[in-house]
Amino acid sequence: MLNTFRGVWASNIQLQQIRLAHRIRGKAPIYCRTIKERLDELNYKDELYTTRIDIGLPRTKKQNGNHRTSRLEHLKSLKADQKLEQLARNFQLEIDLDEARKEWLETTGPSQKKLIADHYAIFEHLYGEGYFIPYTNLEVLYDLKDGSYLPVHTGNVIKPAEALEYPAVNYESDENTLWTLALTSLDGHLTDNNKEYVHWLVANIPGNAIEKGEIIVDYLQPFPLKGTGYHRYVFVLYKQNGLVKYDVPKVTSSSPLEERTFETRLWYQQNQDDITPAGLAFYQTLWDTTVRDFFHKVLNRKEPVYEYDFPQPYIRPQEWFPRKKPFNLYMDKYRDPKQINKEYLLRKLKTEDPFNMPPPPLKFPNAQPLPKSMPSWLKLHEKKIRLGWGRVNDV
Structure with a gap:
C-alpha cells in the first residue's frame, strides 16, 4: 500500500513545474495548448460568412507596359534632378494641385478611399461581405448659395442646413453608358436599426447627365436625431448593363417617411445582374435646428430627442479627520x-x-x-x- 502511494505521489511531482522553489499551478507546457491555438479558437470566424467578395468594376487598363516603364523612368529623372531637390529643401518648390490630385486618383486614390470606407464600416453595413474599389471618381458638391460649393469627400462633416437641396454630381463617363445613383442613410432609421432610408435614387442616367435620369425617389434632406451623434450618408454610383426597371415604388417629397425604408444589400441582390457599383462618396452629419423644422413642418410630428441621464457621482461617507484633503x-x-x-x-x-x-x-x-x-x-x-x-x- 505504501509503495502504491509513493508511486502516485512521484507521478504527480513529475507533472508539476518547480521554478525558484515555487510550484507553478496548471499543466506543463507540453500538455497545454499554445497561445496561437488559443487565439485562433477565440478569434475563429466562419469563412462562409466572413470571406469578402469584390463586387465592383475592374480597373480600366489605360496604361500599357511601355507607358508604365516610361513613367518609372520619369520618376527616376525627377529624383535625380538636383535643382528640384534644392527647391524642395528650401520650401520653394511649387506643384500643380490639380495635376497632383489627378495623378492620385489614377494611382493610389481608389485603394485609399476603400480603406477609409472600411474604417467607417460603409461596405459592411451596405453589402455585408461585399465591397468594391471606387475606380470611378464621384464628385458631389452642395451649393451653399453664396457662390461656393461644399464637396463630399470620404467622411467629412456636412451639416443638415448645408444639404437641404440635392447636390451637383459629376463623374467621367461615355455618352452611351447608363448609370444609377443612390443616396442612403446608414444610421437614421427611426424604427429598425438594420434598415436604411433612401434619400435619393436616380436611375437610367445617360452618361453623366443627372438631370436626364429617371427620378425614382425624390431628394430628402438629412435629419440626424438630436443626441444620436454623427450619421453616415452614402452616395453610390452603379454602372448599368442596359436599361433597368427597378422594382421600387416611386417616392415623392410628399410621400410618408415609411415608404423610404430601404435595404441596400437586398436591393443589390435583386439587381446584381444589371448593375455594378463603381463610384463612392460619403459624409457625416450632426443635428442642427433645421432637423426640428423638418419634423414639425414636413413630417408634421414631434421631433424625437435622445438624452443620456448620467448617474449621480458616488460620494463616500464623511470622516472625522480626513487626511491630505483640502x-x-x-x-x-x-x-x-x-x-x-x-x-x-x-x-x-x-x-x-x-x-x-x-x-x-x-x-x-x-x-x-x-x-x-x-x-x-x-x-x-x-x-x-x-x-x-x-x-x-x-x-
Whole structure:
C-alpha cells in the first residue's frame, strides 16, 4: 500500500513545474495548448460568412507596359534632378494641385478611399461581405448659395442646413453608358436599426447627365436625431448593363417617411445582374435646428430627442479627520450645489457695476501677493478664482 502511494505521489511531482522553489499551478507546457491555438479558437470566424467578395468594376487598363516603364523612368529623372531637390529643401518648390490630385486618383486614390470606407464600416453595413474599389471618381458638391460649393469627400462633416437641396454630381463617363445613383442613410432609421432610408435614387442616367435620369425617389434632406451623434450618408454610383426597371415604388417629397425604408444589400441582390457599383462618396452629419423644422413642418410630428441621464457621482461617507484633503473642497462635496453656485454668483455680482466697465484682469495673477495670515486652502481658492479655474466658470 505504501509503495502504491509513493508511486502516485512521484507521478504527480513529475507533472508539476518547480521554478525558484515555487510550484507553478496548471499543466506543463507540453500538455497545454499554445497561445496561437488559443487565439485562433477565440478569434475563429466562419469563412462562409466572413470571406469578402469584390463586387465592383475592374480597373480600366489605360496604361500599357511601355507607358508604365516610361513613367518609372520619369520618376527616376525627377529624383535625380538636383535643382528640384534644392527647391524642395528650401520650401520653394511649387506643384500643380490639380495635376497632383489627378495623378492620385489614377494611382493610389481608389485603394485609399476603400480603406477609409472600411474604417467607417460603409461596405459592411451596405453589402455585408461585399465591397468594391471606387475606380470611378464621384464628385458631389452642395451649393451653399453664396457662390461656393461644399464637396463630399470620404467622411467629412456636412451639416443638415448645408444639404437641404440635392447636390451637383459629376463623374467621367461615355455618352452611351447608363448609370444609377443612390443616396442612403446608414444610421437614421427611426424604427429598425438594420434598415436604411433612401434619400435619393436616380436611375437610367445617360452618361453623366443627372438631370436626364429617371427620378425614382425624390431628394430628402438629412435629419440626424438630436443626441444620436454623427450619421453616415452614402452616395453610390452603379454602372448599368442596359436599361433597368427597378422594382421600387416611386417616392415623392410628399410621400410618408415609411415608404423610404430601404435595404441596400437586398436591393443589390435583386439587381446584381444589371448593375455594378463603381463610384463612392460619403459624409457625416450632426443635428442642427433645421432637423426640428423638418419634423414639425414636413413630417408634421414631434421631433424625437435622445438624452443620456448620467448617474449621480458616488460620494463616500464623511470622516472625522480626513487626511491630505483640502478643507474647502472636502466640505463642498457634502453641501448643496445650488448654495455653492449662489455664493459664487453673489461674489461675482459684488464687483459688478452696471454703469462702469469691469476692471481689467490681472496681467500676472500668480505674481500678486496674498496675505501671509491667509490659510493655504484659501490661498489656493483665491488663485483658482484669479486664473478662472474650477466652479467659477459655472456662474
